[in-house]
Amino acid sequence: MNIKAGKIIAVISDDVLRALLEDAFKRYIVGDVVFYKTGQAALEDIQEMQDHIQAGVVLLFDSLPDMDTEAFHGEVRKGTRALPLMIVFPSAEVGNIDIPKNDVFHWPLRMGTFLDRIEKHRRQEQLSWSGVKICIGPYRLMPEEGLLVGDGDHCTVRLTEKERDILLKLYQQKGEIIDRRELLDDVWGYVEGMETHTLETHIYRLRQKLEEDPAKPLYLVTDGMGYKLAV
Numbered sequence: 763m764n765i766k767a768g769k770i771i772a773v774i775s776d777d778v779l780r781a782l783l784e785d786a787f788k789r790y791i792v793g794d795v796v797f798y799k800t801g802q803a804a805l806e807d808i809q810e811m812q813d814h815i816q817a818g819v820v821l822l823f824d825s826l827p828d829m830d831t832e833a834f835h836g837e838v839r840k841g842t843r844a845l846p847l848m849i850v851f852p853s854a855e856v857g858n859i860d861i862p863k864n865d866v867f868h869w870p871l872r873m874g875t876f877l878d879r880i881e882k883h884r885r886q887e888q889l890s891w892s893g894v895k896i897c898i899g900p901y902r903l904m905p906e907e908g909l910l911v912g913d914g915d916h917c918t919v920r921l922t923e924k925e926r927d928i929l930l931k932l933y934q935q936k937g938e939i940i941d942r943r944e945l946l947d948d949v950w951g952y953v954e955g956m957e958t959h960t961l962e963t964h965i966y967r968l969r970q971k972l973e974e975d976p977a978k979p980l981y982l983v984t985d986g987m988g989y990k991l992a993v
Contacts, residue, residue: 770818771796771798771819772796773800774798774823775799775827776823793884800828805838812845819848819883820838820845821849821880831849832859835859846883846886848876849861849867886927886930899980900913900914901916901919903926905926908920910971924949924950924964925964928968932991937992940988940989941987941988945988945989
């Protein structure tokens, strides 16, 4: 398995752990992986990435020597465009941090699952930043602006963050069906007790924005137990 595209910022204060992870990343990750010992040093690089519109993923391992986890998370999230943040902690407690549970890992680390999650983030980040022309019916999806820009008589439609992420994930499937639960977990992260009706509500609202006749969708299609984009 090789993971491509997007810079990785890894914040690890422990030298032994850093050496172990450097070896694992060299084996399985293609691209830039930059290690930092402190949160402040990492934030300077993260800000530069945001300023220059670069894709990436931020990894935080255990606690930081110079700032608490909540403060670091807040700084990462408040940039021009928040980069995805994954956290590896020794316990299930991560404080008051609004982060998908799929992005929280614990020791001992299941490396395969961890690398797969990095891959998903990097793929979505690359697509989001790359300027790829994403056409859905009479609209072009503009991920950074959160817009569906219509052609001809079709107006421009504003999307919520979750609506945009749903469309990006469906686009990545290249017309293949994605199961409701997989789509829910990928966009929201696993949240105990969350039902698929949350996703179905968002699909309903997307069809109101995208389809000429939402009752007979042409582009955002239900297929069996899942959805696909007919692009």
